[in-house]
Amino acid sequence: MLKYIIKRLLLLIPVILGVTAIVFFIMSLAPGDPALSILGPDAEPEAVEHLREELGLNDPVIVQYANYMWDFIHGDLGTSYNSGRPVLEEYLYFFPATFKLAFWSMFVAVIISIPIGIISAVKQYSLIDNIGMVGALAGLSIPNFWLGLMLIMVFSLNLGILPSGGATAPGAVILPAITIGTGLTATITRMMRSSMLETIRQDYIRTARAKGVNSKKVITGHALRNALIPVVTVICMDFGYCLAGASTTEIVFSWPGIGRLTVNAINSQDRPLAIGCLIMTAIAICVSNMVMDILYAIIDPRIKLTGGSK
Amino acid sequence: MSKKKKNQAQSTGRKNISKGQDIRRRFMRNRNSVIGLVLTAIFVFVALAAPILVDYDTQVIQQSIPDRLLQPGENPEHPLGTDEIGRDVMARLIYAAKMSLSIGAMSVVIAIAIGVFIGSVAGYFGGKVDTVLMRLMEVLDGVPSFLMALTICAALGASVYTLMIAIAVGSIAAQSRMVRSAVLTVKNNEYVEAAKAMGATDMQIIFYHIIPNCVGTIIVQFSVKIAGGILSASSLSFLGLGVQPPDPEWGAMLSGGRTYMLDNPTLTLFPGLCIMIVILALNMLGDGLRDSLDPRLKG
Secondary structure, X not given: OHHHHHHHHHHHHHHHHHHHHHHHHHHHOOOOOHHHHHHOOOOOHHHHHHHHHHHOOOOOHHHHHHHHHHHHHOOOOOEOOOXXXXXXXXXXXXXXXXXXXXXXXXXXXXXXXXXXXXXXXXXXXXXXXXXXXXXXXXXXXXXXXXXXXXXXXXXXXXXXXXXXXXXXXXXXXXXXXXXXXXXXXXXXXXXXXXXXXXXXXXXXXXXXXXXXXXXXXXHHHHHHHHHHHHHHHHHHHHHHHHHOOOHHHHHHOXXXXXXXXXXXXXXXXXXXXXXXXXXXXXXXXXXXXXXXXXXXXXXXXXOOOOOOOO | OOHHHHHHHHHOOOOOOOHHHHHHHHHHHOHHHHHHHHHHHHHHHHHHHHHHHOOHHHHHOOOOHHHOOOOOOOEOOEOOOEOOOOOEHHHHHHHHHHHHHHHHHHHHHXXXXXHHHHHHHHHHHOHHHHHHHHHHHHHHHHOOHHHHHHHHHHHHOOOHXXXXXHHHHHHHHHHHHHHHHHHHHHOOOHHHHHHHHXXXXXXXXXXXXXXXXXXXXXXXXXXXXXXXXXXXXXHHHHOOOOOOOOOXXXXXXXXXXXXXXXXXXXXXXXXXXXXXXXXXXXXHHHHHHHHHHOHHHOO
16 A cells, blocks of 8 residues: 555656646746736836846746756745745645635535435436436536626625625635535536446345345445445545635635635736646645545455556 | 338338437437537527627627616617626627637637547557557646636637637547547457558558547537536636637626626626526537437446
8 A cells, every 4th residue: 555655656746747847838938027027017127137037037948947846846836926925835825725615515515416316316217316417417517606606696695694705704615615516516416326327237236135125225235335436536536626726616705715826826927826836736636636546445445556547 | 121121120110220310319319418409509500690690890899888787678779788888788698609609619629639639649559659648648637627728828818719729728638538548449349450451551540440430439528528618718708818808708798797796687697697508508418419329328
């Protein structure tokens, strides 16, 4: 197991190198002078030039990249142009809010989708199944930012029972969690249903039924355990993507998370912060995928962790 | 078909139907997929007819401050009301359909073209080529596709064309992987071996024998990915990085209407509904196509 974890962590290196390279070169295409935007339009040309030199902006992109990677190895992701604080510190400051939102969104999704998915599969083509599947399809199709705005309109502006934004007010997490949770619920419900359908057609389920085990126990005891395996994968993967921060939702609800931080950094051409956020996001996703693979091996003894690739 | 054979087919109670007919029959039997097809067709028609239905200069971008923020139904000239600078909401919604659908479709065409190339080369040649290409795709996948699109839009400057490229780049990795796995299942068939024995070059085999046999997978991807493309385009426009004013786009219209949400909720309601219905239609169509083209994948 330890060997596997080390191997997976080593595989992160080319991914990080690649991601930084891609992001670095795309960002370097951006028009505008970061030095000028830091100092403002009235700055003396000499001061701008001095700052450019200091930030290393006069070096060729490849040299800038090498310098960046050198600092990165030493745990230094640079300093944000906007706030003047170290990028890593900035990221870690906003991360808990995103984690909290991801957790509650997933919580909403799991408590709704697993039961509906199971019922839909067990009572295939019933009314509940039809409603559940149409609902899931609709949930997949609603744009997050629109759902968020509609929830604000109903629950904050008209009914006035829940806060419309920020993270400090009590219950502030409810609306954004429902917004993100809706899309997740849709995917997990569909996954749960198809996985359950596949499982209950297996021979051992028929055997259990033939032995006279009551049908509730067959579903919860025999079928569910096996049907959950692919669902857990989807849940972990989606959770990883949630950690990237749901940018539009976070912006609609002014949620102080990574998604909003990243978008603001990209928009304001705060290059170190943007690159830092994207790298940390890539790492977060890789690590959560790794945790998923390990969990996978624990819940399903048939899977052995050998190779590095998925 | 001979008369005897026909009789035989009838007497066993099963018609001899071609694969195409079988697929069509399975597709038409599914209510959801037919609804999806009809809705998609309506949106495509509106998008194509947009320049005829509304006049860009006098209706879509014409500002008229005295008529600003009309409620739907208040003035028969503007059945769905007007926005904050007096532009007709209906005309803008119609024109935005053209924008959204063409951005969605073009981005997917770009992504699939590149994905088909990379995926089929990786899957067909296997070995080192496969490892290198798939590692590259893994790197590309390291950045979530939406953030990748956002970065590209911010760096290259927001425009319709940047938007298409940005969204396409974000889904190349997924496309390639999908085509690769389709190629892997096809490449060991006898007809590929036969083509090889007849002296066909690798590229000939890929383009004439392998890709045509993966068309089913590619078509299904097409409708589902267009939905994703439209969603990304409207999200980016919502953030101000997509379609630029005065051109209308559903996400941008929604963002503009946010300020007036309390008194003019329809300004945010209508564009959102359009996005949702178009995506729902494409998803239903995609599900239906998948089930009828490849019943094994039914989920």
